[in-house]
Amino acid sequence: MTDIPRHKYEGVRFEKGNCGVSIMRSGEAMEQGLRDCCRSIRIGKILIQSDEETQRAKVYYAKFPPDIYRRKVLLMYPILSTGNTVIEAVKVLVEHGVQPSVIILLSLFSTPQGAKSIIQEFPEIAIVLISAGIELIFFLIAEFHPVAPTHFGQKYFGTD
Helix, strand or coil, X not given: CCCCCCCCCCCCCCCCCEEEEEEECHHHHHHHHHHHHCCCCEEEEEEEEECCCCCCEEEEEEECXXXXXXXXXXXXXXXXXXXXXXXXXXXXXXXXXXXXXXXXXXXXXXCHHHHHHHHHHCCCCEEEECCCCCCCECCCCCCCCCCCCCCHHHHHHCXX
């Protein structure tokens, strides 16, 4: 932990024009927390599934606020394993006019490979990793896990 640089972050103030986008289904588990902080925030959704054999992510559904291209986007996805799902989600957002520099990825767990692949593809994205016992770090992932937990959505929604 001592070799990871830390940057002091003074805080944040609420700004109009933010929106959340959850990557279904596990990202939906983060929606209530966002709504608790920002009661009237607009939330979009993206459904992406990975092929079991090739691990290629495919977008099946996307629904966003009509003016998403003018908003800052809080992209919610709790588990980063390979990063492929998030990369596809960002591509869809870019197709809808969102600049990568206004996307903030919110996640709970990440593998080093997942974070690295996202940063290589979209270096402008801010990544916030929230981990138990670790303070919130902005633009910097504080802790990695070599293996990401799987089936977060099934566990959260009780459908495992």
